Amino acid sequence: MPHVVIAGAGIVGLSCAWYAQRNGWTVTLVDKDFEGDRASHGNAGGIAISECIPLSLAGLGLKPLKWLLDPVGPLSIRPSHLLNLLPWYLGLRKVSRPENFIQISKALADLNAYSLNAFEEMLKDIGLENEIHHKGALTVYEKESTFKAESRDWEIKRSHGVKFREVNTTELIQLEPNLSNKFEMGVMIEDWAHINDPLFIVQTLRKVIQQRGGEFIKGTVTSIAIDRPNQAGVVVDDLRTIYADKAVIATGAWSKNLASSIGDNVLIESERGYNTTLPQSAKLLNREVIFAERMFVATPLSIGLRIGGAAEFAGLNAAPNFKRSDALLSLGRNFIQNLDETNPKKWMGNRPTTADSLPVIGPSGRHKHVLYAFGHGHLGLTQSASTAQLLFSHLNNDSCPINPSPYLISRFG
Template sequence: MPDVLVIGAGIVGLACAWSALKEGLTVTLVDRDFDGDRTSHGNAGGIAVTESTPISVPGLFFKASKWLLDPLGPLALDWKHVPSALPWFLEFQRASSPTRFRQISLALAALNNRVYDDLVPMFEDVGAMSTFYRRGAITLYETDEAFYADADEWKLKRELGVRWRALNQQEVREYEPALAPVFRHGIFLEDWSHIGDPKQLVSQLRGRVNALGARLVEDVVTKLDVSKGDAPAAVLRNGESIHARQVVVATGAWSAALAESVGDRVLLDSERGYNTTLPQPGIALSREVIFAERKFVATPLDIGIRIGGAAEFAGLKAAPNYKRSDALLTLGKRFLPGIRDEGAVQWMGHRPATPDSLPVIGKSPTTANVIYAFGHGHLGLTQCATTGALVADLLVNRTPRTSLEEYSIKRFRK
């Protein structure tokens, strides 16, 4: 019986497996499709450590209603999905109250401010340093109105430890000459970085985890079985079980059903995001750029410029609606004039989103040898190694240097 069974081989599960192996534990890793597409393959590649405020910013509900009417807007909703998602939306609204907003921001900063301490050793070990670009990022504003409206949030971020400085129109042009000359303001984010190709990182990490001795099992886990107290198990499609001393659930947007199978309630939805990768863009960006008003980004990956973002609530099963990728590309072409789209590749992924933007990291309150590591929303790549380090602390009974109270699944108890 292995010490640890990790369920889910996206970037978070792999980071947990890597950290456990580094502790000298034996690991089995199960995924329904190791080579298949997953959220961790197609994301924007940003190490977005400056994103220490929740998505549910005060006033968002009002803006959201305007966005829903805009076909190029950043938000889409499948109305059929609304009834089942209602508790999630209500909790999302609650997250924007001033007290809760601040509390969540502190908890996000506690993770984000240690990201490089955890990520760099993992990147070094898997051979990912040569495609890790610490060049900062720029948030761009087209209007004075939007720039000044965000002033309080930038002030709070500085209090939380985020290093930033304002750029004027001329400075934005100097930093990124490929941008259309329409941005009146920019914010330079020193500590943001990006990687060359998220899919390649997943492959490198999986290769390393394999080389460190993990056993890889390709199968679907249908539920957890904790009836044998000291040997929890993952039950597979054919009814067989894999037992381990401890189980880590890292199945991204699909994690709620497994948590519920041991009696833990969670509010988790798929916040579907879209992008297009342009392999021969014909223009160059030096760093990731974030279009503040339109809520999308462009990242200069090694495999081309990736333009993406959007939030679509339509559940885990609905087919992708690539009109959302088209809409983002239309905006991208407006702001990056001359960008070429030959060979463009469209993609959709499921962000594992909690309503308060905080991940679920910690032991199950019902079953102490089941550990959760999911719900990272927009920040799964950013926080993967930190999550792995915290999970490893729990696996070896060490007190984590970051308190896990705020990330506990207990917060979703009715």
């Protein structure tokens, strides 16, 4: 049996392990902290297949500056991190060029187009088919003019087959009776789904992979080994190397140093997001709601109503600033009625965000037996199982479900 060693057991690494096992591979997973509270454990739980608009500065004018000046606003950059962020920021600026913007949206849409099916296939196989809800998502607008200003993005989505429709205030109240009456309109995104609890899916995947013979090794991968022509390996705690037929690097926001240990360059940053989960308010909404102007979302998970958002660039090691979780909760208070705030749970996670909003999926430019699966930014849950399928089509020499080239690490030069 072929053997794959996978560094990182977040939702992406676990999905790769699950898919590899199904296709006859033996699997070794290495993680520095399997139980650690990473992005995959506490995200908003949205299967957001409509989201094909890359992060970009196009058309934002002075808005980012305004956000930066608000101490708990939707965007923040720690001054000590400014210089480190510069190469990523320069990469982000290139996204605004019309030709890049269109290509990236298409690549995101192509991957998203089969992400829901792939994800559901995985849920079904691990016995969690009832953990997903197909209720769409509602984007709500305090001002209709904001919706009009975003019309280019909505048209791009429509051109990629995303199904949505405008919703007036009467229907808004019918769909979500606990929303405040501060909205002039909404947009119903039909194909969006949400899950009950991201952590439960991660925990179940771990259990199933172990039951199917997967090996779990706790340790920090310190570099990648490429000293053998027909194998690749991961060096654990600088002490020992685990070789296999293939090595997959799925270490989320921590992947940059590992890739550069063998000479692969990537522009990736930890884009830290926050939330507060209210266990007693789970039933206040029927579906995920996206608050367009305030840039936060609320998802009715089975474990509570999760109110979250924010983009904080502070590097991988800075302590969390939970004032952001508080700020998100107070936004929720303004726009959702009847919140029960008993036992709130605050959380921060590191989104692995590339400068061009596309994940890195596929072989290293330096060694064909090293593969990458990281950099999914805001969409790692959504694209977890489809990433695994795309990655393993490289391994099995199967025809790829989509054109694989936009996701290769070689695009960073």
